[in-house]
Amino acid sequence: MTGKIIIETKSLVKQFSMAESFFTALDSIDFTMNEGEFTGLIGPSGSGKTTLLNIIGSLDKPSKGEALVLGESIGTLSAKASAALRNRSIGFIFQNFNLLPVYTVYENVEFPLLLLGVEAEERRVMVEEALRWVDLLDKRNSRPGQISGGQAQRVAIARAMVKKPRLVLADEPTANLDAANSHHILQTMKKLNEDLGTTFLFSTHDEKVMTYLKRRIFLVDGKIDRDERV
Amino acid sequence: MINLKLAWRNIRGAGIRAILNSLVLSLVIVIIIWMQGLYDGMSEQMSRAMIDMELGGGQLWHPAYDPYNPMELPDAHQPLSDKLKKYVAEGKITPILVVQGTMYPHGRMQAIFFRGIDPSQDIIQVPSRHLDNGDGYSIPVIIGKRMAENSNLKEGETFTIQWRNAEGVYDAADAKVIHIMDTPVSTVDIGQVWMPLNQLQSMMALPDAATLIISKADFEFSGEIIGWDFKPLSFLLKEVEALVKSKQGGGMLMSIVLLFLALIAIFDTQLLAVFRRKREIGMLIAMGMTPRQVGRLFTLEGSLYGIIAIAMSAIYGIPLMIWTQVNGLYFGDMMDDFGMALGNTLYPIYTVSKTLAIVITIFLIVLFVSYYPARKIAKMNPTDALRTNT
Ligand SMILES: Nc1ncnc2c1ncn2[C@@H]1O[C@H](COP(=O)(O)OP(=O)(O)O)[C@@H](O)[C@H]1O
Ligand SMILES: [Mg+2]
Numbered sequence: 001m002t003g004k005i006i007i008e009t010k011s012l013v014k015q016f017s018m019a020e021s022f023f024t025a026l027d028s029i030d031f032t033m034n035e036g037e038f039t040g041l042i043g044p045s046g047s048g049k050t051t052l053l054n055i056i057g058s059l060d061k062p063s064k065g066e067a068l069v070l071g072e073s074i075g076t077l078s079a080k081a082s083a084a085l086r087n088r089s090i091g092f093i094f095q096n097f098n099l100l101p102v103y104t105v106y107e108n109v110e111f112p113l114l115l116l117g118v119e120a121e122e123r124r125v126m127v128e129e130a131l132r133w134v135d136l137l138d139k140r141n142s143r144p145g146q147i148s149g150g151q152a153q154r155v156a157i158a159r160a161m162v163k164k165p166r167l168v169l170a171d172e173p174t175a176n177l178d179a180a181n182s183h184h185i186l187q188t189m190k191k192l193n194e195d196l197g198t199t200f201l202f203s204t205h206d207e208k209v210m211t212y213l214k215r216r217i218f219l220v221d222g223k224i225d226r227d228e229r230v
Numbered sequence: 231m232i233n234l235k236l237a238w239r240n241i242r243g244a245g246i247r248a249i250l251n252s253l254v255l256s257l258v259i260v261i262i263i264w265m266q267g268l269y270d271g272m273s274e275q276m277s278r279a280m281i282d283m284e285l286g287g288g289q290l291w292h293p294a295y296d297p298y299n300p301m302e303l304p305d306a307h308q309p310l311s312d313k314l315k316k317y318v319a320e321g322k323i324t325p326i327l328v329v330q331g332t333m334y335p336h337g338r339m340q341a342i343f344f345r346g347i348d349p350s351q352d353i354i355q356v357p358s359r360h361l362d363n364g365d366g367y368s369i370p371v372i373i374g375k376r377m378a379e380n381s382n383l384k385e386g387e388t389f390t391i392q393w394r395n396a397e398g399v400y401d402a403a404d405a406k407v408i409h410i411m412d413t414p415v416s417t418v419d420i421g422q423v424w425m426p427l428n429q430l431q432s433m434m435a436l437p438d439a440a441t442l443i444i445s446k447a448d449f450e451f452s453g454e455i456i457g458w459d460f461k462p463l464s465f466l467l468k469e470v471e472a473l474v475k476s477k478q479g480g481g482m483l484m485s486i487v488l489l490f491l492a493l494i495a496i497f498d499t500q501l502l503a504v505f506r507r508k509r510e511i512g513m514l515i516a517m518g519m520t521p522r523q524v525g526r527l528f529t530l531e532g533s534l535y536g537i538i539a540i541a542m543s544a545i546y547g548i549p550l551m552i553w554t555q556v557n558g559l560y561f562g563d564m565m566d567d568f569g570m571a572l573g574n575t576l577y578p579i580y581t582v583s584k585t586l587a588i589v590i591t592i593f594l595i596v597l598f599v600s601y602y603p604a605r606k607i608a609k610m611n612p613t614d615a616l617r618t619n620t
Pocket of ligand 2: 049050051171
């Protein structure tokens with residue numbers, strides 16, 4: 001671990017406006033994360049995990065307080081700037097795989113590189129490398145509908161990793177997978193974390209995931225309950 | 231460029247639906263261009279036929295002459311001036327005398343117009359030369375095919391005609407069908423009986439009189455012709471244009487309905503995409519696109535349907551257009567029921583400017599239809615988009 005701070009939240013609050021009041025989904029969240037961490041947000045459904053990941057991923061903004069990600073203050077970013085941040089530096093992995101259905105496996109992984117304007121030849125090399133990481137080079141021409149859930153999630157990992165982002169946010173990546181596939185996925189991510197030094201932040205309530213984590217942040221009702229390092 | 235690539239991938243991914251959308255739109259494009267060509271051809275062909283058979287290069291009317299008001303007809307004639315007579319002798323104009331009368335084909339009574347025409351004229355294509363072939367006993371007349379059918383008359387048959395001359399005296403005589411002419415122009419056919427001009431003038435006791443004067447195509451009257459109203463072709467053809475316009479109105483309505491249906495297909499694809507592809511939109515945003523960019527991508531995707539449709543239209547539409555332009559479209563007797571002077575075969579006319587105008591207009595509409603959903607996307611909240619479970 002390099003020890004460089006990659007995420008820092010200061011009294012982060014997220015409220016959703018309801019009919020006549022506010023619902024506080026995140027309440028005074030204070031935590032920092034260093035480059036190279038392999039950390040999980042753990043908590044029951046509704047505890048605010050996705051909301052926090054979305055803010056850190058600049059898909060949403062804090063209601064109060066501050067979220068600094070890679071030196072950028074999320075609350076003040078323009079749509080363009082936040083898109084650029086995601087594009088360059090953040091990879092997303094979702095619970096429901098979220099592959100582009102009409103694209104092939106190869107094209108799905110290629111997508112972020114197209115957005116980044118990477119040259120064709122370099123693109124090919126990078127996509128093939130990413131597919132090798134997740135051991136799916138032979139499925140390159142398949143469509144998402146033609147592969148298993150475990151394979152789809154590995155494609156999603158390749159897609160998140162292909163541009164070698166500094167931060168990967170994974171929202172319950174194993175929730176729709178069986179035990180064998182979950183372990184496979186976690187081993188893959190762990191290896192990428194170790195080999196490339198990529199920072200991983202998960203959300204989960206899956207016991208299997210916890211054994212892999214080096215740090216566990218427990219969320220209860222939008223508040224940090226415990227923060228323990230292994 | 232990258233957007234184009236992505237849009238193309240999405241369209242390709244939509245598969246059969248994309249093909250259907252584009253095909254329907256291309257059909258509409260071709261049909262609208264084709265109909266426009268038909269109407270232009272119709273207008274041109276009808277004008278041509280009427281110029282050839284009836285209008286010449288323009289006409290002089292007796293001030294009382296009104297084709298829609300036969301009540302004035304008994305007074306609508308006057309002798310030709312010396313100047314006009316000179317033009318007649320030079321073959322530049324030909325006078326026509328129009329009077330009302332009655333005919334009794336096979337004992338039936340029928341109100342008609344007699345049209346006196348110089349048998350030797352060649353200004354309009356009414357085959358007046360046949361009028362020289364009379365038998366000396368009965369009055370030689372030419373009638374049109376429709377007229378012959380209606381009154382059940384054949385070539386060589388004789389029937390009685392009756393008229394009231396300028397002095398108010400009723401008289402009758404035998405007329406013989408010397409020729410039946412086949413013309414697309416019904417106004418020189420239905421209810422019209424053509425006979426030699428001098429014969430009609432003497433029947434009416436109106437020497438030298440004419441109701442209207444038809445000029446040769448390229449002839450221009452020098453100065454004002456006193457006592458006559460000049461009716462240029464633009465005036466005489468107004469009716470044709472109005473008629474085509476009225477028919478075109480129906481065609482236009484059909485075009486709009488067709489276009490509407492095609493646009494609904496695209497609109498449906500694009501707008502439903504906003505909901506159906508919500509997660510995809512969220513994903514695109516998560517991967518680093520701004521909502522605006524995604525909106526632009528969707529607009530591009532929609533307009534690609536338009537481009538594909540135009541390409542498809544060109545592939546089968548251009549040969550089809552060339553073929554119909556060369557060979558014409560055979561409508562047979564149907565054309566007559568249409569109430570137009572068209573003949574059996576219609577030759578559509580396609581102009582580059584109108585075709586382009588149609589194509590561009592449709593493309594702009596497609597662009598607009600695709601733009602609307604894009605606006606919705608641009609306003610979308612990515613976290614909501616990602617949350618949906620579709
Ligand atoms: N857009 C929203 N509007 C209103 N309430 C929301 C919205 N997003 C999340 N919430 C609420 O915030 C709480 C935390 O949600 P979430 O972050 O998705 O939890 P988790 O991911 O831990 O299951 C839940 O009670 C949820 O209903
Ligand atoms: Mg969640």
